[in-house]
Amino acid sequence: MEINTEKPTVEHLDQDSFVNSALANLSRRDFTHCRHVGSVIAFDGYIVKVSSLPCIVGSLCSIENEAGASVTGEVVRIDEDNIDIVPHDNTFAIAIGDKAILLEVSQKVAVGSELLGRVIDGLGNPLDQLAAPACEAKLSLNGTSINPFKRNPINEVLDVGIRNINANLTIGRGQRIGIVAGSGVGKSVLLSMISKSTNADIVVIALIGERGRELASFTSKVLASHSRDKVVVVAVPADRSPLLRIQGAKRATAVAEHFRNEGKNVLLIMDSLTRVAHAQREVGLALGEQPTSRGYPPSVISLLPNLIERTGASSENEGTITAIYTILADGDDVTSDPVVDTARAILDGHIVLSRELAQQGIYPAIDVNQSVSRLMTDIVDPEVVKSSQVLRKYISKYNENRDLILMGGYVQGQDPDLDQAMQLWPSIMEFLQQEDEEECDFPKSVEQLKNLVGVAQ
Numbered sequence: 367m368e369i370n371t372e373k374p375t376v377e378h379l380d381q382d383s384f385v386n387s388a389l390a391n392l393s394r395r396d397f398t399h400c401r402h403v404g405s406v407i408a409f410d411g412y413i414v415k416v417s418s419l420p421c422i423v424g425s426l427c428s429i430e431n432e433a434g435a436s437v438t439g440e441v442v443r444i445d446e447d448n449i450d451i452v453p454h455d456n457t458f459a460i461a462i463g464d465k466a467i468l469l470e471v472s473q474k475v476a477v478g479s480e481l482l483g484r485v486i487d488g489l490g491n492p493l494d495q496l497a498a499p500a501c502e503a504k505l506s507l508n509g510t511s512i513n514p515f516k517r518n519p520i521n522e523v524l525d526v527g528i529r530n531i532n533a534n535l536t537i538g539r540g541q542r543i544g545i546v547a548g549s550g551v552g553k554s555v556l557l558s559m560i561s562k563s564t565n566a567d568i569v570v571i572a573l574i575g576e577r578g579r580e581l582a583s584f585t586s587k588v589l590a591s592h593s594r595d596k597v598v599v600v601a602v603p604a605d606r607s608p609l610l611r612i613q614g615a616k617r618a619t620a621v622a623e624h625f626r627n628e629g630k631n632v633l634l635i636m637d638s639l640t641r642v643a644h645a646q647r648e649v650g651l652a653l654g655e656q657p658t659s660r661g662y663p664p665s666v667i668s669l670l671p672n673l674i675e676r677t678g679a680s681s682e683n684e685g686t687i688t689a690i691y692t693i694l695a696d697g698d699d700v701t702s703d704p705v706v707d708t709a710r711a712i713l714d715g716h717i718v719l720s721r722e723l724a725q726q727g728i729y730p731a732i733d734v735n736q737s738v739s740r741l742m743t744d745i746v747d748p749e750v751v752k753s754s755q756v757l758r759k760y761i762s763k764y765n766e767n768r769d770l771i772l773m774g775g776y777v778q779g780q781d782p783d784l785d786q787a788m789q790l791w792p793s794i795m796e797f798l799q800q801e802d803e804e805e806c807d808f809p810k811s812v813e814q815l816k817n818l819v820g821v822a823q
Contacts, residue, residue, distance in 0.1 A: 402468040407448065409460045412652050414439065414451040416466040424508065426470040427451050429460055438469070438489065440609055443653055452649060454489060456607040473508075475617050476501035477624035482568075485585055485599040488614035493601055505620045507613070509676040516681035523745050524633070524688050525808040527563020528556070530732050530798050532811035534754045535717055535739040536746050539631050540679035540686035543739065544639070544709050547719035547731075548698040554584055555802060556719070556730045557635055557692070562591045563805045566633035566688065568625045569593065572618030573601040574611050575641030608645035612669075615642045619676050626685035633688050634677055640694040643670065643705045659704040667708055674712050700736070715739040728799055735762050750812050756819040760787035760794060793818055 404419030406429065414429060421427070421441050429451065430436040437458040443450040451466065476490055478501035485494040492498050520538040537543055547553050561569050571588065573581050581601050588597055598621055602614035615636060622634040636642075646666045655663030677689040693709050698721055700706055710716050715738050723731035735758055743751055764787040770776045771788065778785050787794075797818055800806065806814075 404449070404466040404468075406460060406462055406464040406466060409462070412452065412456070413442075414453060414460060414466070415448050416451055417448050419449055419466050419468060421449060421468050422471060424473060425468060426473045428467045428469050429453060429458070430465040430467060431459065431461060432464070440473075440613070442609075442649060450653065452607070452609045452652075454607055454610045454613070472506060474504040475507050475620040476503070477505050477621055478503050481598045481621060482596060483589065483594050483598075485589070485601055486617075488600065488602045488606070488610040488612075488617055490617065503624065505624055507616050507620055508672075509616075509620060509623055511675070512678070512681050518679040518681065518684070518686075520679055520686075520741055521745055523808055524631070525563075525565040526560045527565075527805045527807065528559060528730060529800055529806040529811045529814065530730065530734065531560075531717065532806065532808045533750070533815040534734050534757065535715065535732075535737055536742040536750070536808075537688060537690075537715075537739060538741045538745045539688055540677075541714045541739070541741050542674055542677055542689040542691070542712070544713045544716040545690060545692045545719065546695055546700050546706055546710075546716050547692070548695050548721055551719045551721050551724040551731050552729050553637065553692050553719060554580065557637060557690070558584060558587055559730070559800075559802060560690065561588050561597065561633070561635060562593050564633050565807075567596065567630040568622075568632045569597045570618050570622045570625070570632060570634045571597065571599045572615055572634070572636040573599065574614050574636065574638060575602065575604045575644065576637065578603045578605070604641075608648040611645040612642060612649070615639075615673060619673060622687045622689075623676060626680055626687050627683070629683045629685045631686050631688070633690070636689070636691045638692040638694055639670065639673075639709060640692075640705050642673070662704050666705075670705070670708050671712050674709075714741055728795065730800060732798070734758055734798070735765075746812075750815070753812075753815045753819050757794070757797075757815065759783060760790060760819070763787045764791055764794075790818065 402420055404416040406414055407417050408415035423441055423444060425441040426438060427441060428436045428438050437453045437455045439451040439453040441449050442452050480499040480501050484492060484499055487493055520540040522539045524537045524539045526532060526537060531537065545553055561571060573584065581603055585599050585601065600614050600618040602611045618636065622632045625632045643666050646669050647662050650663035650665040651657060655665060657663055677687040679686045691709065693706050695703055695706055700718055718733045718736040719731045720733040723733065763784045767776060767784055797814060
């Protein structure tokens with residue numbers, strides 16, 4: 367379309383009238399069919415360099431080749447003359463001279479109840495072989511910041527259906543908590559149990575960088591349960607581009623924000639935050655950022671809090687986003703991994719899964735003494751906190767003297783707490799374990815904890 371740029375003369379309009387007239391004229395024009403088009407001048411297999419395309423960092427673009435095929439991508443850097451775009455599909459063939467078309471200056475996410483029971487990818491495309499969700503509402507992909515002083519307080523318990531978590535690591539509605547573990551210790555099973563048993567109104571599950579087989583298996587189990595009508599799954603397999611994995615995490619968070627804005631209590635489960643960090647590391651290093659600890663560039667350290675702080679309680683209504691993030695600990699080291707350290711500093715608690723417990727066949731393999739919920743004391747009765755402290759003491763006492771006990775070197779009567787721990791140990795082990803299909807609500811969990819340690823209080 368053609369746009370008349372002829373300016374009226376001062377003879378006809380004074381300065382104020384001219385400005386008002388120009389603004390009114392612009393507001394009446396239809397820019398739907400206007401396109402900003404640039405040209406590909408370089409491509410190294412990862413970063414597409416484009417000239418003559420006005421945009422901002424985060425803009426959505428399309429790269430179109432001579433055959434008419436296209437791939438979307440995101441602007442990740444702007445310099446004086448050119449911009450850098452990372453394609454969402456790293457297998458697409460791009461040549462010098464291909465067109466780059468600006469699609470969206472600020473990326474939006476289609477959200478709505480139509481997403482319930484559906485599986486979508488990082489771009490919102492359906493993965494469940496059904497028609498695309500017909501969502502009319504849209505939110506910013508990057509979210510909006512909330513004044514921390516205006517957030518509603520966290521004072522209600524979120525029931526996750528896991529006895530050990532409910533009683534010893536109680537989670538509040540709006541709390542952000544991490545599940546820290548190495549590979550193969552039962553994270554996926556625990557997440558599946560939580561998603562099926564929780565009393566949250568809506569469950570948004572982000573599966574980022576997982577194996578394709580595990581994506582299909584996990585999703586089918588969750589959606590086959592009675593909770594299907596309140597679940598949204600955003601899945602981005604490990605073989606997708608790193609930018610698409612980051613997009614998946616942001617999209618899932620935006621979906622959760624939508625339901626929170628409607629006053630819902632939302633549970634956001636993201637598996638895993640570490641793979642989001644890995645994706646950002648790939649992008650950052652490709653852009654020339656200087657690596658720091660374990661090769662992570664500074665952009666990773668900024669991405670994680672930006673993503674996490676979008677969750678939590680609302681400031682405008684009673685809606686909340688309770689977020690559970692899995693964090694992979696390389697070599698089961700939960701003390702020196704930079705992603706673990708960064709996440710633990712931001713989150714409101716962490717649950718550590720123990721390989722030793724998993725090898726003993728104890729599931730969920732939660733190491734109670736290494737785990738903490740920072741808000742538990744604010745949302746449960748003091749007697750529950752006391753009972754949990756007593757249980758932690760017994761577990762610590764027994765584990766410290768386990769080898770001595772097994773060798774028969776301990777004589778009862780020397781330590782009353784250890785004597786009590788030894789007496790209750792079979793019951794403690796029974797309390798800590800839970801079958802996949804077993805559900806234990808919060809009141810029942812607290813009652814069982816009190817009955818377990820009540821004789822010693």
